Amino acid sequence: MIPTKDTTYRLTATGDGGVVSQPVTIQLNLPIIQSFTSNMxxxxxxTHGQPATLQWNVLHAATVSIDPGGGLVKAQGSVQFFPMKTTDYTLTCTGVGDPVRSTLTVNVWNPWE
Incomplete structure (x- = not known):
């Protein structure tokens, strides 16, 4: 059985000296998104084409990416986007277990839409 969250097992050994039992905790260090925010x-x-700054901080991730348009990024940082229309940006973290995601929306006013 492969654990999908931090799990404590009890190991028991029996021998000539009797029975010895000891708990053992397996910590998976699942990816955690501590923050994912914009400057708005x-x-x-x-207004379309103006900058929007996204900031994030992630723990225990093997990879971190921002879509659309950010690609792979470091576990902590910020980036500016210049969206032409309202856009949902998704921060995705992979590591142990299923990917972890957070999405935020940058609202863009475009008089031609």
Whole structure:
């Protein structure tokens, strides 16, 4: 059985000296998204082509990526995007277990849409 979360097992050994039992905890260090934010409030709009800054901080991830347009990034950082339309950005972390994701929306006002 492969654990999918931190798990404590009890190991027991029996021999001539009696029975010895000891707990053992397996810590998986699953990826954790501590933060994923933008420099704007959720109800704020920017004009198409203006910069939006995304910031993030992730723990225990083998890979971290931002889509669309960010590709692989470091576990902590920030990047500027210049969206032409309202865009959902997804931060994806892989490592032990299933991928962990967080999505935020950058609202863009475009008078031609």
């Amino acid at each position: 409030s959720p109800d704020q709009y920017i």
